Amino acid sequence: MKKILSVIVENEHGVLARVVNLFAGRGYNIDSLTVAPIPQSNYSRMTIATQGEPHVFEQIAKQLNKLVPVYKVIESDNFIEKEMAMVKFPIENSLSDIDALARCYNGSISNVSDDFIVATIIDRPARIDNFIKGIKRYNPIEIVRSGVSVIDR
Amino acid sequence: MKMSGAKIVIESMIQEGVEVVFGYPGGAIMNVYDEIYKQDSFEHILTRHEQAAVHAADGYARATGKVGVAFLTSGPGFTNGVTGLATAYTDSIPLVVISGQVPTGLIGTDAFQEIDAVGISRPCTKHNFLVKDVKDLAYIIKEAFYLAKSGRPGPVHIDIPKDVTAAKTEFVYPKEVDLKTYKPNTKGNKRQLKKAVEAIKQAKKPLVYIGGGAILSNSATLVREFVHTTQIPAVETLMAKGVLRYDDPLNLGMVGMHGTYAANMAMAEADLIISLGARFDDRVTGRLDEFAKDAKIIHIDIDPTSISKIVHADYPIVGDLKNVLEDMMPLIKSQIDPEQYAYFRNIVERYNQLHPLSFHDSDKVLKPQWVIQKTGEILADKAIVVTDVGQHQMWAAQYYPFTYPREFITSGGLGTMGFGFPAAIGAKRAKKDKIVVNFSGDGSILMNIQELVTAYEYKLPVINIILNNNYLGMVRQWQTMFYDDRLAETDLSIQPDFVQLAQACGGKGYRVKTKEEFIQALNDAIKQPVPVMIDVIIDRREIVLPMVPAGESLSNTIVEYHDPKAIENKG
Ligand SMILES: Cc1ncc(C[n+]2csc(CCOP(=O)(O)OP(=O)(O)O)c2C)c(N)n1
């Protein structure tokens, strides 16, 4: 089972290490992790995508809460989930094909150089999976996923 | 007035009411030691190894309930102390450990005696700090003491670079700490509490399961009241010794791997387990899928992560055990009729009669259990009993007549050999009017033997009773029982002369082989102003029983074992 936790932490030295060590030390999975400061505050938000059994999530949430600089652990079934992906294609592809495809996924072409086309999309993680499947025939050279960000509805 | 960081450390200790610091100096922490030299508000005890400094602070904390303090230098000084941190962490002991660090500008350059100390201590402390600015120092120290002793207690580590102890700032010691991100829930939820009482009312075979939390939260009196009011039988973990008196008729004794038959059977058969500050450790539960199959579980604990971690709790109550029991007692008194559990009391009493805790005494060779019982007869509640780790530890837990909390000090969670002697030194420093005995093994005692010198120098006359079986006995026991007696690297036939060793360090030594010799030695040892070693030659093939083999269920408690190589015939 997959689950996303939104964790609000104090913006201080070593806090990322505490969270990551907790996952590593207790054998929990991290599928993706994003972190950035929350504007006009001393906090940062970490969004952690993880998987496991429900009782494991319960432990993870409690263990996170136990860390001193963790302010809040938000678990919700009502998140809006978004992720970004950037993909680099060989220049030989049809620019309009790629542009059309990217648009289907809230995206666009970000750059075209002598050798490459870079497209960026922003969508739900499951849709990003689909996109990545769909672009196989355009021989993507590099795919960068940002990890998921969420906000409660 | 501006003060150096080093002086701030000292002044903060004074503000916290610290009376003794255990430690060991070195380059990175010299500024602090220079200030120790200039003051006489607290004592500094120079152990002969940093591990011992942290264990001594730990023993002090366990004996008093106060925060223990240790100072270490950077690099190897700090790493030597890590076992002490880990030991305190697993048993939730409040410590503040301060280490020196290389100057801020050198951090990350692989400087001399630089190690990522906060990186190492992170998983074995409740929290840790690297102080980057002297302006933060006083607040961090205040916070460290607060974190160490509040909520679920634990060790807190502060790493201070040398330039920070040199830099100056205005010293203001904060009166309060307010942490937005840390608010331990100390009051149990009232609704949950009522439900729990209702479950107790419905139960036919309830069992109280007492853990170390009962000692840490100073709730022994309340736990006794709970047990006596309800007349529900109780089992105790290694860490809960002394919460109930050893001779309390409702105390079935220790539960788990080396628990009593009655305690283990009661656990297996109960229909309701009332866990008071215990954490369902694997040494307690045995095989999990067989554990308390028919029981509902009330779990009271200050740490939410302990609840439903191992065993699902039907009635979770997060709170300080003391507060929760205080709130619960009026309900218990008005609603619970102790008569309703007479049937279960009768059953467990029969288990107890069937296989009481027992050993086969001998006139030819000293039995460790006899030595412990005898020590208990002679010292009774005049002593604090500390142990190392191994068979002797289990025998001490089983056979010493404990009557009050904090009487027994042992490394339960981590099982750290070498803990006993330095912890005993810390306990003696805390309770000078008590006799402090360390039951140790011929293996364990050597792991911090250098502390003889410390105990001698600071006139802390700890009595080490070495139950000498010429073996790493506990490992040997497993080899005998589960590895066909292939004794890989557990024979300690070659060992020092403990009597001479004690003498060489200013202490007093005895070697005893008979009951008379032991009684005489112990009575003489009590009068000594110097550290003592009593080298007690015991039956080397003795094993700890009862035993639940690792991974088996509590109902498979072995109470008799025939050792083909036993020195002495049974009986
Ligand atoms: C530091 C450390 N190393 C290894 C162990 C594993 N261990 C547990 S008990 C034991 C044997 C202890 O021997 P001794 O101190 O003589 O006690 P005995 O069991 O003989 O009473 C060992 C090696 C441990 N608990 N701690």
Ligand SMILES: [Mg+2]
């Ligand atoms: Mg031994």
